[in-house]
Structure formats: structure tokens, C-alpha cells
Amino acid sequence: MDNSYANESIKCTVYQCKNHCSSKDNCSLNCIQVGTHECNPTVDQCTDCMSFEKK
Ligand code: SF4
Structure with missing residues (x-):
């Protein structure tokens, strides 16, 4: 999965998440x-x- 997209409406600091x-x-x-x-x-x-989701 490509995670290069940054949804500016959803800020998050959970780096352990697969969706970060x-x-x-x-x-x-x-x-x-x-x-x-x-x-x-x-x-x-x-x-x-x-x-x-866990990485
Ligand atoms: S799905 Fe993961 S990266 Fe996205 S907001 Fe939830 S914890 Fe953060």
C-alpha cells in the first residue's frame, strides 16, 4: 500500500500504524x-x- 498521501484533515502521530x-x-x-x-x-x-492497523 502507498502511504505517501497525507490527509491534511487527519493529523496523527501514531507511527506504529500501517496507515500512517x-x-x-x-x-x-x-x-x-x-x-x-x-x-x-x-x-x-x-x-x-x-x-x-498494526504495521
Ligand atoms: S488509521 Fe492509523 S494513521 Fe490513521 S488516524 Fe488512525 S491511528 Fe492514525
Whole structure:
């Protein structure tokens, strides 16, 4: 997969993700899914990028 595309609308610093842009702090996907692993999320740490894929 070509990860040279940097989606300027999705900034991301998760370099361990397969979908991370190869040259900038952005996601290379056109869109992502965000979700939560908590019943009642209260802080940002409760949210997750569900489009994350291990490199
Ligand atoms: S899929 Fe999610 S975690 Fe992976 S690079 Fe894109 S925004 Fe970051």
C-alpha cells in the first residue's frame, strides 16, 4: 500500500500504524472511524482510532 498521501484533515502521530503517512504527521486514509472502549467516555484517553492497523 502507498502511504505517501497525507490527509491534511487527519493529523496523527501514531507511527506504529500501517496507515500512517510515510513522510508527514498525518493519516494516509481518506477517512477514519473513531470509537471508544469505555461505557461512559470522560477524557480523550477513552477514545480510539478504530482504523488503526498494526504495521
Ligand atoms: S488509521 Fe488512525 S491511528 Fe492509523 S494513521 Fe490513521 S488516524 Fe492514525
